[in-house]
Amino acid sequence: MSIRTSSRLFSSTISRSKPVSIVNGKSKPLKFTDLKTIKLREPIIPTKKNFDVSSEHPLWQFFANGSNTTESTRSFNDMSHGREWSLAELRRKSFEDLHKLWYIVLKERNVLAREAVAVNGPYERSRNAQFDAVDQKLLNTHKRIKEVLLERQVAYERVQTLGDKQQEYLNDFAERYINSSNDDISLFNEKLVRLQYAFFGIQPSLDDYDLKEDINVKFVEGINYIANLKISRYFKQNPEAKESFGELNGVKEELPFLLYDIDTAIQQVKDLRASNESIKLDKIDVLPYLKSTISTFIENEQQ
């Protein structure tokens, strides 16, 4: 036996013997003896059981069912998909409703976009025709909301450029308003709200009032127009009241017609006259009076 063979034999006997280390006074095998006999373990799958996620975590909004989500994507049947909103429907909605609707649709589009990535993979464009169809409906709704808002802006701007025709239009509207029947009055009132915003900048909702900016000369003109319009219609229906009531005397008597309905407003004017508080204000006092009265009214409403 050569020296080389003997040394190889020696080293092989060493590697076969179980390596044992003495640590902390205990003897332990701290090495794998034979790699061929190791029983490999299955990969350990991560689990979400190890931690809690708040059900109010904002990222849940990317899932249709929020924190109750069990699957990463919905099946097409689970998706509640109807038709898109039509222009005619959207035109009837207020700004607040459109604002809410915009964000509801946006959220839904985000959920869909996340699901499309889960289905198609990160580097692929959407290949799922059904997802695309739903997304297209939502996109159309978005486009129409923009279109409605644009229409309103255009209408507002057009009114500003009407010039001499403004008065003509206002007179025409007043005539139609005064002669309207009881069935049509609610429609006309809605129209009046839009008109007062377009012509005089009077916001439809009390919450939107910016007391510093919005209450100006135009606003005073608007109150005058609205009050006369409403009282004229009232006199047309109750001719006997006209002589005893007389004409409205300045801003103090006109303001109730903007804030209250016609019967309450008339009662308030009567109370004012009874208590001798109905004075025609000097021009310099008009705007401060309106600001203080409207702000107290808004506070009372909120309470």
Added chain:
Amino acid sequence: MPPKLSSEKRMRKFLIEHLKTRRIFGARIAEGEKTVKELARLNMAPQVFLFKNLFSGQVLYSQVPAYHQQQIDEQFLRPNWQNRKPSRRNDYWRIMCVATFDNYEYAVAAYKGLVDLRKTRDVVQKDVAQSLRRKNDDGNIWFQGQYRPTYTQEAVADLAHVIDEFELENTKLTWENEWRRGEDKFWRNDLIEHDTLPPFNAKLQTAMLDELRIKALEEFGKLREQEESKNTEQIQQSEQPVIA
């Protein structure tokens, strides 16, 4: 252009050789396998660091809070199209788990055990390892882009395997994400304590790991002191004359 002088050519050759020696292959502290003595000399705690590759999902083991090309060459022995040799780029590797052991012997044994298990999976028992992996419809390892989650999951299984096999008591595993450690049935509660890494940003990963090393080192030093004081007490007691 005038022809180059032979001295210029020689100089250029010398410069290229010099540039080759200047190439950086990673943190020099991570180069080479560390023994118990070396770990203590380098002021390292008895720890093993598991880095995961964000691009491919592969895992790199290291005895120090850094890595070197040599470790990558050593731990990815049979690269193929499904298990490519990963790049050393430092934006790819994020810490997945820091295993702190009771002593240096355990830390060295665990590191060697992990490397052995990797070799077993890649070379010795290739087919067995492949049979345990989740496949896609084509029969290849499941992937998304270049990412194969099975490699990370295998590393976690191997870590549990090593701790069980060598019975490494008083081990503390600090996870980047608790999610990764899987269900509790895979871990022996008498040996292991789980914890979570503090939230960190990629830029400060090395600083955070170094802080962990210093903390572990301090705790280890305290334990050693306690043991030594116990030993001296025992010796003193045994040396006291027995009064009959």
